[in-house]
Amino acid sequence: MEQVYRYIDENKEMYVQWLQDLCKLPSVSTCDQSMKETAEVVKQYLSEAGVPAEILDMPGQQPVVYGQTSRDKESTISFYNHYDVQPEDPIELWESPPFAAEIREGKLIARGSADNKGALMARICAVHAYQKVYGRLPVNIKFLIEGEEESGGSRHIKHLAATQPELLQADLCIWENGFVNNDGSFEVKLGNKGLLFVKLVAKGANTDLHSSQASIIENPAWRLVWALNTLKNDRDEVLIEHFYDKVAKPTEGEKEILEQMDLEDEEMLARLGLDRFIRDLRGNELREKLVFQPTCNICGIESGYTGKGSKTVLPSEAWVKIDFRLVPNQVPKEILQHLRNHLDRHGFQDIEIIANEGTQAAKTDPDHPLVKKVMQAASKMKGIPPRVILMNPGSGPMYALCQQLGIPAIGFGVGNPDSRKHAPNENILIKDYLDGIKMAATVIHEWA
């Protein structure tokens, strides 16, 4: 294995360059931007690594890059990643352009560096290095690389899982992402929350009006405020009837693992300029809420004049975008129905809901032998045991791609606690990226 590590170190400039080049492609899926081009580039890197790949295209959906080595080994691992990224907005808060992929003070700063191009490229590089050193792989490898993770609800790849499950079949799936903790240990993830994304729209008059009319004409921005106020209280309790019906308490085993999780609370608060978490939570309660509780989050709201200075207008429309992170057993379409019922019951029949299909949460058993194998590889490579996150508070299609097909999944990656995923100045440490390549190579090697 030392040989592979050495090869990675000797070629680190090339591997960093590959990642920089990938991060320069502004593949924002929600804006349908540079998507086909990025898929092509990813396919080329797979070829470079000796993995035959093809682009699976479906009308109206973003292409999936599917790579597969020869199938002559006894077992198979798959790598799930995505090449699409979140919008770069608010652009003015970036210290360097989001798609310039600049390296400063040992960090690569780019939209997508942490989520998810860094991990994606680390895995391609690992296969590349392994084949260069050994000329062969001890395990069959599949790459499932999609372009609808950040928007579009992973439709295309979920469709493949439902209609051609043999394409995705594997003994273990290495999930897209994970952090390196401040103490140098890997954070490995065994599950994902689900997601329901909705837009609520309130409408008033058919045109904006002079705000002098506000005494007599209803303002949709106020209606939206009143409707939102019924959804959640200031204790962060979601007030939608039946929302919590299927939310399970953690088991004793899960509680034990939760206690070992280190949130680095104090560092987090200091880094974010905050003096408290929601409800002043700390310790186990804080961890439990993060991992096992669903959310109802305003991710965007707009009405009326949003330019500089003042404009005294009575807006004709107001909207809010809300994401619900769901926990196991919460079903997106049921939550959507509960939301509709709730709004109706509170007199907001006029507020329209626009929703996508949503994603269910997934969990992998921490005691699964292959999961344990990956954790051992992480310990070996880092000299310190990984920390387990039972469920990533973020989302992804793990339920459809793994749980439903009976495939255990475990995620690790190249991010850090200050990676600013989905936010300005998203970044990874170059050191973590190189370790990520080594970690993926170690997992392949330990398989033998």
Next chain:
Amino acid sequence: MEQVYRYIDENKEMYVQWLQDLCKLPSVSTCDQSMKETAEVVKQYLSEAGVPAEILDMPGQQPVVYGQTSRDKESTISFYNHYDVQPEDPIELWESPPFAAEIREGKLIARGSADNKGALMARICAVHAYQKVYGRLPVNIKFLIEGEEESGGSRHIKHLAATQPELLQADLCIWENGFVNNDGSFEVKLGNKGLLFVKLVAKGANTDLHSSQASIIENPAWRLVWALNTLKNDRDEVLIEHFYDKVAKPTEGEKEILEQMDLEDEEMLARLGLDRFIRDLRGNELREKLVFQPTCNICGIESGYTGKGSKTVLPSEAWVKIDFRLVPNQVPKEILQHLRNHLDRHGFQDIEIIANEGTQAAKTDPDHPLVKKVMQAASKMKGIPPRVILMNPGSGPMYALCQQLGIPAIGFGVGNPDSRKHAPNENILIKDYLDGIKMAATVIHEWA
């Protein structure tokens, strides 16, 4: 007088052209756009009308155009108008570009056509026509034309009123605006609501975060929603303690005038695509609320991702812009203090308030003899008596410029019930513009 009317009709193309040229200047004061240039152009038109004018400039404020004819007559009327306009946003809803000043189906469509360049230019044209026909004026005339009515709280001209009241002194002030009703009668306005404009800002973490953190990190958009919800209920009752303390009920005399006011309710609802007014009000209650009740209106709100598609982000900031239209005796700085106290009392000490100075409401006595004289002129010119609006539900600096100086004020203008002031497709009818010129000329003539 017939001679003047004839002169106006014979020169209508020129007068319309003057207004189109003025409307092509995008003088959005809140964006400090084309302001000096527009003031210069207004000054040139005054010269053209034989009114010596100067530009009064003050650092950091928008120039006032001050015009004055020879002061040899016994009495003086002043015309108050403004050359600044509201932002054109949302631009995509305009049927023709807001500063193209296109004429279609007898309408001039332009930002500022109704508010307030149409009335401004009508008055300049009236003086022009009158002097062309008679060679002299029967009354001294002052033009007070400012550029901070739509933003900036009329600071410069209020400063002039406070420090050089002799510049503004007059027997009567013809206020900026008014409509022509669907039945052809003028709507004359005898007062203005006041205005307090505030921005509330809620802050969270020092950066936007991945929305997976929403279980444990407070979201400022939710805080803003909860704070807003305490300000007003869905009966449109403002819940800020002491907000209504100084709001007076209309007198019996005012109620009588109110009863004669025709809101053209049904037409308004149909035009706006609505089926009800606030609280299902109709008739006298509706009119009384419009004229005598203050407002608390969300004119803009923003947080998080407002682009297309989805972005699952936990925003670091949220803000709302609110305009309060105030009624007589409500003092802006007192209302601001009540708002601060209210937010503090409800646990929102962290929400910052950014406010401008504000404007107090003003009322003119409908029985003032000079006011009656203008109403008679309106009846004579139109052949139908004007309808009186005791208090314009919009705002303006009438309190500082007139009421405090003991000058009665009455407004009439060239708008129509579908003029869409402050909104896309702002417009006036060319016919109303020409009648507005004639009406101003009639007022001058009747003075003799």
